[in-house]
Amino acid sequence: MNKNQNVEYERIPAEKFEFAQLDAKLHDQKFETKNRSYFADALLRFKKNKSSVAAAYIIGFLILFSIFAPIISPYTMKDRDTVYTNSPPFIESIAEMGIGIFDGAVVHESQNDTQYNFWRGIGEETGMNPLIRILDTTTTVSMYRGQEKESHSYRLETNKYYETGIVYRVFSYDEFEKIQQYQNETGIQIIYPYVEPSAIEGLTDNPNIWYQISDTKGTPVLDENGDFIPVYSTNKAIEGAEYNSLRIEGDDGSYIYSARRSGAVQCRVCYYNYYIYLNGHEPMYVFGTNSLGQDLFAGIGIGSRFSLIFAVVVSAINLTIGAIYGAIQGYYGGKIDLIMDRISDILSAVPFIVVATLFQLHLAQKVGTVGSFLFAFMLTGWISMAALTRKQFYRFKNQEFVYAARTLGASDKRLMFKHIFPNSLGTIVTSCALIIPSVINTETTLTYLGIVNLMDLAGTSIGTLLSQGQTSMTTSPHAMFFPALYFALLLISFNLFGNGLRDAFNPSTRGMED
Amino acid sequence: MVKYVIKRIALMLVTLFIITLMCFVLIRMLPPAELPIEDPHSVVIEARREAAGYNKPYLVQFGIFLKDIFTEWNWGVSDVLYFGQDVSNIFMTRLPATVFVNLYSILFSIPIGIVLGIIAALRKNTWVDHTISTLTMVCISVPSFVYAFLIQYFLSYKLGWFPFLMNSGTNYFSWGMFVSMLPAVMSLSFSVIAGFTRTTRAELTEVLTSEFMLLARTKGLTKTQATIRHALKNCMVVVVPNIFSQFIGIMSGSLIIEKIFAVPGVGNLYINSINGRDYPMFMMLTVFYTTIGLLANIIVDISYGFIDPRIRMGSKK
Numbered sequence: 055m056n057k058n059q060n061v062e063y064e065r066i067p068a069e070k071f072e073f074a075q076l077d078a079k080l081h082d083q084k085f086e087t088k089n090r091s092y093f094a095d096a097l098l099r100f101k102k103n104k105s106s107v108a109a110a111y112i113i114g115f116l117i118l119f120s121i122f123a124p125i126i127s128p129y130t131m132k133d134r135d136t137v138y139t140n141s142p143p144f145i146e147s148i149a150e151m152g153i154g155i156f157d158g159a160v161v162h163e164s165q166n167d168t169q170y171n172f173w174r175g176i177g178e179e180t181g182m183n184p185l186i187r188i189l190d191t192t193t194t195v196s197m198y199r200g201q202e203k204e205s206h207s208y209r210l211e212t213n214k215y216y217e218t219g220i221v222y223r224v225f226s227y228d229e230f231e232k233i234q235q236y237q238n239e240t241g242i243q244i245i246y247p248y249v250e251p252s253a254i255e256g257l258t259d260n261p262n263i264w265y266q267i268s269d270t271k272g273t274p275v276l277d278e279n280g281d282f283i284p285v286y287s288t289n290k291a292i293e294g295a296e297y298n299s300l301r302i303e304g305d306d307g308s309y310i311y312s313a314r315r316s317g318a319v320q321c322r323v324c325y326y327n328y329y330i331y332l333n334g335h336e337p338m339y340v341f342g343t344n345s346l347g348q349d350l351f352a353g354i355g356i357g358s359r360f361s362l363i364f365a366v367v368v369s370a371i372n373l374t375i376g377a378i379y380g381a382i383q384g385y386y387g388g389k390i391d392l393i394m395d396r397i398s399d400i401l402s403a404v405p406f407i408v409v410a411t412l413f414q415l416h417l418a419q420k421v422g423t424v425g426s427f428l429f430a431f432m433l434t435g436w437i438s439m440a441a442l443t444r445k446q447f448y449r450f451k452n453q454e455f456v457y458a459a460r461t462l463g464a465s466d467k468r469l470m471f472k473h474i475f476p477n478s479l480g481t482i483v484t485s486c487a488l489i490i491p492s493v494i495n496t497e498t499t500l501t502y503l504g505i506v507n508l509m510d511l512a513g514t515s516i517g518t519l520l521s522q523g524q525t526s527m528t529t530s531p532h533a534m535f536f537p538a539l540y541f542a543l544l545l546i547s548f549n550l551f552g553n554g555l556r557d558a559f560n561p562s563t564r565g566m567e568d
Numbered sequence: 569m570v571k572y573v574i575k576r577i578a579l580m581l582v583t584l585f586i587i588t589l590m591c592f593v594l595i596r597m598l599p600p601a602e603l604p605i606e607d608p609h610s611v612v613i614e615a616r617r618e619a620a621g622y623n624k625p626y627l628v629q630f631g632i633f634l635k636d637i638f639t640e641w642n643w644g645v646s647d648v649l650y651f652g653q654d655v656s657n658i659f660m661t662r663l664p665a666t667v668f669v670n671l672y673s674i675l676f677s678i679p680i681g682i683v684l685g686i687i688a689a690l691r692k693n694t695w696v697d698h699t700i701s702t703l704t705m706v707c708i709s710v711p712s713f714v715y716a717f718l719i720q721y722f723l724s725y726k727l728g729w730f731p732f733l734m735n736s737g738t739n740y741f742s743w744g745m746f747v748s749m750l751p752a753v754m755s756l757s758f759s760v761i762a763g764f765t766r767t768t769r770a771e772l773t774e775v776l777t778s779e780f781m782l783l784a785r786t787k788g789l790t791k792t793q794a795t796i797r798h799a800l801k802n803c804m805v806v807v808v809p810n811i812f813s814q815f816i817g818i819m820s821g822s823l824i825i826e827k828i829f830a831v832p833g834v835g836n837l838y839i840n841s842i843n844g845r846d847y848p849m850f851m852m853l854t855v856f857y858t859t860i861g862l863l864a865n866i867i868v869d870i871s872y873g874f875i876d877p878r879i880r881m882g883s884k885k
Binding site: 400416494503524528541553554 | 583850861
């Protein structure tokens with residue numbers, strides 16, 4: 055009887071089945087909200103944190119800057135102008151608007167009349183007036199040989215680029231000819247009439263004096279209208295070469311434009327225009343130049359580009375090493391954990407500066423400065439990452455889903471990297487955003503101290519720029535200000551961004567802000 | 569507790585030993601500095617190198633190195649920077665400057681940091697709190713040498729309140745010396761203040777929401793009384809160990825500051841010894857900084873145990 059029934063149940067034809075509740079209404083409550091994945095949720099909560107979002111935009115801007123600044127800037131780190139050193143930010147087109155930015159302005163304290171006239175002289179001769187504005191005038195009246203004499207003391211703002219005015223340069227005949235040709239084509243006057251030293255009280259080191267002076271300090275002799283009296287040389291006997299180009303106003307063809315030197319000619323050259331002749335463009339230093347005459351705009355771009363790439367590479371490597379190390383530690387636990395923990399304890403107790411120095415001394419010749427620097431970061435950088443992974447593994451390894459997977463026969467490797475690791479990924483990746491600024495900080499510190507020199511590969515670095523800026527801080531604060539500003543912005547925004555990311559990915563803070 | 573302390577110290581010594589050994593071997597592997605032939609000191613240095621066992625196997629050298637330290641506090645002889653002088657003597661002359669700068673910086677930072685932290689915690693989620701928290705964030709993110717530049721440019725150069733560099737004398741208690749130290753002290757303080765503010769705020773907000781605070785209020789204490797008697801005491805459990813570790817930790821963090829303000833201290837000496845390749849000096853200072861780092865760690869761990877009985881039990885880890 056029983057047997058028969060069993061047989062019967064085994065072969066029930068398909069048509070005998072009937073849906074139990076095909077039309078029946080489900081009384082289960084339907085989810086009204088949309089499904090949201092872990093990452094979408096994190097993103098949503100990240101967006102709520104205004105400062106972190108702002109930081110993310112700033113980081114984006116700074117990264118774009120580091121990519122495009124070296125491309126936009128006409129300079130590389132090899133361009134070192136010997137005259138325009140420590141010069142403030144200057145863009146000619148903006149400077150002409152006279153709104154007080156990018157005008158290459160430097161402030162001179164307590165300048166006397168002679169100095170004032172000196173700058174006026176440059177402006178009158180070259181047509182580029184270095185004097186931007188007089189900030190302050192103090193008039194003192196003193197008795198001089200029984201007569202009242204007025205003297206002024208000025209606080210002036212002058213353009214550092216126009217201030218250079220005229221310089222002496224010695225050219226070969228070919229070069230002299232070429233400059234004249236350039237002058238004729240473009241109408242930019244580079245060569246100015248020659249002034250014999252005997253006409254200006256024997257001064258040979260001050261090419262900017264082209265007017266009659268009464269002493270070696272350069273006090274001008276003015277005519278009744280208060281104008282300068284030019285003393286350009288007309289002495290054909292000392293002329294170096296024939297001149298057939300632009301002539302300045304008031305020249306009837308008798309001025310000579312060069313003096314003979316052995317196999318060459320010496321000229322008075324307007325440096326600003328000469329610069330255009332040499333480089334093909336006006337000086338355009340958006341952030342000014344440092345003490346070596348390098349463009350800071352390009353320098354910050356190049357330096358930060360290296361820093362950012364380096365930091366990303368370092369964090370990627372350390373993330374990998376740390377994750378594997380921490381995974382093994384956390385998964386196996388016990389003796390293995392203890393031994394590996396000791397190793398990382400010891401390594402983490404070595405000050406980083408020691409590691410960097412020793413690697414530099416031992417390895418720099420074999421693998422290069424950057425290589426040995428990278429190794430130094432790799433030696434100790436992964437420890438915090440490993441500790442983090444280890445903690446996450448301890449948290450997850452005794453949970454039911456891991457037991458389930460193990461019961462189904464998953465290998466250790468599979469359990470570690472397929473089941474536990476993805477769960478801790480959020481925490482680990484977000485901490486990466488906090489490692490990047492610390493790497494940049496360390497790198498900058500070491501290059502600032504001169505322990506690591508990245509000049510050969512990267513051209514420069516923020517740390518190098520900072521230490522160069524510090525040497526000329528009093529005369530050109532901008533050389534320190536711009537790298538420091540970039541650096542500070544980068545670190546602040548990376549930290550804010552990293553903190554926001556960490557909070558967003560941390561489920562335990564969920565709902566607390568609402 | 570005693571057992572725990574002993575265990576921690578023993579572990580620390582082992583770590584220190586291993587690091588010293590590694591660094592020692594790596595440093596001795598480098599060719600020693602060339603000595604000028606005519607200088608009379610060269611003979612002395614040569615003799616001392618012979619005694620220190622250069623040319624012998626590294627482990628023997630290390631043995632001699634340790635023996636010299638323990639028997640006569642002999643750390644070798646400086647062969648580049650301070651030609652022919654004992655490394656340990658130079659180190660001792662440089663130590664006070666660093667200690668004083670750090671000490672002032674800590675003394676300066678503790679009250680400010682803790683008070684700011686308390687204000688932020690008590691006025692949580694108001695504009696006061698947000699301002700303090702933002703400033704704290706900025707101060708922690710930006711490294712101290714950026715502040716050093718600002719201080720040096722604005723306070724020393726523009727306003728002329730302080731000298732540009734620290735005085736080089738040894739008269740540490742004179743007023744002039746104190747003033748000349750201030751820029752360095754201030755630059756160091758920013759991040760320390762921020763650290764204290766953040767710790768205090770985080771701890772205090774947590775304590776203020778705990779149940780015993782509610783009880784204290786229920787039994788009739790005013791808010792001020794409850795905060796001072798109960799909340800602050802509990803929050804100090806975390807803040808006090810922080811003070812110790814900050815003091816020790818700051819010693820290694822002041823390398824750049826010492827360079828910028830020309831503090832005649834250990835950090836400056838360390839940088840010079842690295843850039844000048846003065847290996848015996850480098851060796852001693854490496855041991856010094858490693859020890860400091862280890863001490864900072866261990867002091868935090870142990871002082872937690874002393875201050876908070878709850879943690880003492882968990883010392884088994």
